[in-house]
Amino acid sequence: MKPFLTHDECMGCKACGDICPVGAISFPVDEEGFWQMTIDEEKCIDCHRCEMVCPVKNYPESRTETNRSEPLVYKTWHKDPAVRYNSTSGGMYYAAAEAFLERGGVLVGSVYTEKFERAVHVAVKDREGLQRVMRSKYFQSDTEGIYKVVRDLLKKGEKVLFCGAPCQSAALHKFIGAKDANLYTMDFVCRGINSPLAYSSYMEELKAKYRSELKEVRFKDKSRGWTNLGTRVFFQNGKEYYRNRFNDPWVNGFIAGNLYMRPACFQCAFKKLPRVSDMSIGDFWGLNFTQEESSQGVSLVFSNNEKGDWLLDISRPRMFVEQRTLEEALQGNPAILHSAVYSETRKQFFALLRTVGFSEAVWRTMGSTARERWLKEKKHKINAFLSRFSILYRIKTMIKGGVR
Ligand SMILES: Cc1cc2nc3c(=O)[nH]c(=O)nc-3n(C[C@H](O)[C@H](O)[C@H](O)COP(=O)(O)OP(=O)(O)OC[C@H]3O[C@@H](n4cnc5c(N)ncnc54)[C@H](O)[C@@H]3O)c2cc1C
Structure with a gap:
C-alpha cells in the first residue's frame, strides 16, 4: 500500500x-x-x-470519550528536596513511578543512550532504572519496538506504567486495544518534539569545545533556579557548561524560535481535552510562585480518569498536593491547547546547521532576537545591582544621620 x-x-x-x-x-x-x-x-x-x-489517522479515538473533558487539576511537588531538584518540574513523575515500582510494576519511559547520543524508550524494573528514565530529554525519543515490549509484558500479567508524548501514548493505546486493564499511561504537556539531529549536533559542538565526552546532560537544570530554564552539561574531564534561557542556543531555538520541531507538531491533534492518557503532567506555569517554588519547580497534574486518580493516590504520601482549577492551568500553559506556530525560518536553520554548526545556525537564524533578550537580562542585572547599592547607601546615610 x-x-x-x-x-x-x-x-x-x-x-x-x-x-x-x-x-x-x-x-x-x-x-x-x-x-x-x-x-x-x-x-x-x-x-x-x-x-x-496510527494515532494521527485514528484520533480522536475511544479513550477521549471515556476520559474527563474537565480533568481534575493539581499543583504538586515532591517532598524530598533531592528528588524535586533532580526532576524537570516538581517530581510528579518520580513519585508515581516509585510507588508503582513498589507495587511490583514495570516502568516504560525515555532514557539517554550510554554516551548521551540519543534518547530511546525502554522498560525498567528498579530504582536505578527510574533514575535514568526520569527527567525530560527535549528531543524525540525512539520508540521503535517498545509497543511490542509493552504488549508482551501485559501478556505476562505485568502492570506497566508508560510515560511519553501524547502521540506516543495514543499510539500505545491503539496498539494494545481494549486489553489494557494493567496498562497505566502518563503523557506530558508537549510544546513539540525536537529533532534528534539538532540535539546531536549541539552535543558534538560542546564535546569539541570542551574536548571531552559527555557525562550528563540536563535540560531545565535547577542549579540557578527552575524558571531560568538552564541547560547544564557535565563532561568526563570534570568541566561543566551552563547557560540560561537568554543565552543558551538550545532553549532559544526551541522556545523562542520553534526552529527544530517536528513539522507534525505544528498541527498537533493531541492539544485538546479530554487528554489521551490516564494522567498528564507538566509545569504549573502562571501561578504566583514563592521564591522556593520558582527555584525548585512545581508540577501540574491532570487526572484524566480513575486510573489517574489511583496514580495520584499512591503518590500522595510523597507529595505536596493542592487542588487547583482548570482555568489556572490553561491560562499559564498555552501548550496544553495550542500548537507552536510554524517558523518560516526553520528551513534556513537546517541549511545553516550543515555549514556553520548548531549554535551559530541558531544565532544567525534568529537574528538579533536572542541577543536582544540577552542584553535585556544584563541590563536588568545591572539595574538590580545599582538599586541594591542605592538602598544600602540610603540606609548608611540614615544611620549616620541618626548617630549624629
Ligand atoms: C519535548 C518535551 C516538551 C515539553 N514541553 C512542555 C511544555 O511546553 N509545557 C509543560 O508544562 N511541560 C512540557 N514538558 C514536560 C516537562 O518537561 C516535564 O517532563 C513534566 O512536567 C514532568 O516533570 P516531572 O518532574 O514530573 O518528571 P520528569 O522527571 O521530568 O519525567 C519525565 C518523564 O517523561 C519521559 N520523557 C522524557 N523525555 C521524553 C521524550 N523526549 N519523549 C518521551 N518521553 C520523555 C520520561 O521517560 C519520564 O517518564 C515537555 C517535555 C518534553 C520531553
Whole structure:
C-alpha cells in the first residue's frame, strides 16, 4: 500500500513499524533528522494494520470519550528536596513511578543512550532504572519496538506504567486495544518534539569545545533556579557548561524560535481535552510562585480518569498536593491547547546547521532576537545591582544621620 500520511503529518511514533507482520515498514531519517515512515510496497500484504494503529489517522479515538473533558487539576511537588531538584518540574513523575515500582510494576519511559547520543524508550524494573528514565530529554525519543515490549509484558500479567508524548501514548493505546486493564499511561504537556539531529549536533559542538565526552546532560537544570530554564552539561574531564534561557542556543531555538520541531507538531491533534492518557503532567506555569517554588519547580497534574486518580493516590504520601482549577492551568500553559506556530525560518536553520554548526545556525537564524533578550537580562542585572547599592547607601546615610 501507499503511505497513508504525508511527510508533514507523520509524528514518528513508529507504532506502524511494530504492528507490521511482514517487516515492510522502516524509518529512514529525513534531512532534518526525523524518522519518516516508509512502506516497502514489495513486502506489504495490504493488511492495513499500520493504518489502524496510527494515532494521527485514528484520533480522536475511544479513550477521549471515556476520559474527563474537565480533568481534575493539581499543583504538586515532591517532598524530598533531592528528588524535586533532580526532576524537570516538581517530581510528579518520580513519585508515581516509585510507588508503582513498589507495587511490583514495570516502568516504560525515555532514557539517554550510554554516551548521551540519543534518547530511546525502554522498560525498567528498579530504582536505578527510574533514575535514568526520569527527567525530560527535549528531543524525540525512539520508540521503535517498545509497543511490542509493552504488549508482551501485559501478556505476562505485568502492570506497566508508560510515560511519553501524547502521540506516543495514543499510539500505545491503539496498539494494545481494549486489553489494557494493567496498562497505566502518563503523557506530558508537549510544546513539540525536537529533532534528534539538532540535539546531536549541539552535543558534538560542546564535546569539541570542551574536548571531552559527555557525562550528563540536563535540560531545565535547577542549579540557578527552575524558571531560568538552564541547560547544564557535565563532561568526563570534570568541566561543566551552563547557560540560561537568554543565552543558551538550545532553549532559544526551541522556545523562542520553534526552529527544530517536528513539522507534525505544528498541527498537533493531541492539544485538546479530554487528554489521551490516564494522567498528564507538566509545569504549573502562571501561578504566583514563592521564591522556593520558582527555584525548585512545581508540577501540574491532570487526572484524566480513575486510573489517574489511583496514580495520584499512591503518590500522595510523597507529595505536596493542592487542588487547583482548570482555568489556572490553561491560562499559564498555552501548550496544553495550542500548537507552536510554524517558523518560516526553520528551513534556513537546517541549511545553516550543515555549514556553520548548531549554535551559530541558531544565532544567525534568529537574528538579533536572542541577543536582544540577552542584553535585556544584563541590563536588568545591572539595574538590580545599582538599586541594591542605592538602598544600602540610603540606609548608611540614615544611620549616620541618626548617630549624629
Ligand atoms: C519535548 C518535551 C516538551 C515539553 N514541553 C512542555 C511544555 O511546553 N509545557 C509543560 O508544562 N511541560 C512540557 N514538558 C514536560 C516537562 O518537561 C516535564 O517532563 C513534566 O512536567 C514532568 O516533570 P516531572 O518532574 O514530573 O518528571 P520528569 O522527571 O521530568 O519525567 C519525565 C518523564 O517523561 C519521559 N520523557 C522524557 N523525555 C521524553 C521524550 N523526549 N519523549 C518521551 N518521553 C520523555 C520520561 O521517560 C519520564 O517518564 C515537555 C517535555 C518534553 C520531553
